[in-house]
Amino acid sequence: MQLTPLIAVHMTAAIAAVLLGPVALWARRGHAARQARSQRPRLHRAIGYAWVTLMLVTAISAIFIRDFKLPNIAGYTPVHLLVPIVFGSLFLAFRALLRGNVNTHRRVMVWLYVSACLVAGAFTLLPSRYLGGLVWHQWLGLA
Template sequence: MQMSPIIAVHLTAAVSALVLGPVVLWARRGRTQHPRLHRALGYAWVTLMVMTAVSALFIRDFKLPNIGGYTPVHLLVPVVFFGLTRAFWKLAKGDIRSHRISMQATYISACIVAGAFTLLPSRYLGQMLWRQWLGLV
């Protein structure tokens, strides 16, 4: 597999969401809160997550265990949509605590866990990291 435009979009959106997530979460925590920053960056983060999830549907890998080219990591696509929908639903109901928990869970599962899977030596980004950049494996 090589870098295609859809992989470039997916990779850019995913890495951006990974970096932006903690900033969004920080903007509503601590002694000084920044609600306008939190809201603006939050919408940007949600947009990046939707871009990541939708683009993932167009990336298939027939080398790993799969069903029609979809590997187990693709199960995180509905997790992202469920988490974002639940977070906005809770926000609309005024349940800020559940909104925060849902967004944190979405960040951890979709950015941290999925990111860890992409660094496996058999995955595209893992091959770039371990073989090309570090000269290992």
């Protein structure tokens, strides 16, 4: 596999999502006693919408990236299971908001960040994967 424009778009959106996610989560954190002062709803909403957009770009672009070397079905590997998970989680998170259930929204978004950004990102950096090979072999000269 080589760095194509599609993979570059996917990788850029994924890296940006990994970086923006904690900002969106932090901006809405607050302690019960001083919640109004410590929350930053405008920042949370702006960064949150940017993060959701990045996650959608990442998931949609992943549909078109296929790998026939790893265990796959028609080029789709187990990591492609994250595509419907992203769509479903975003649907659940926004439905919870529309229903006024902020706690469910928060739980779903934190879970989505951890699973789709951190866990998937860790698997992406395995030496046998394209980006992992770049990082470990070419850039760092290891293994």
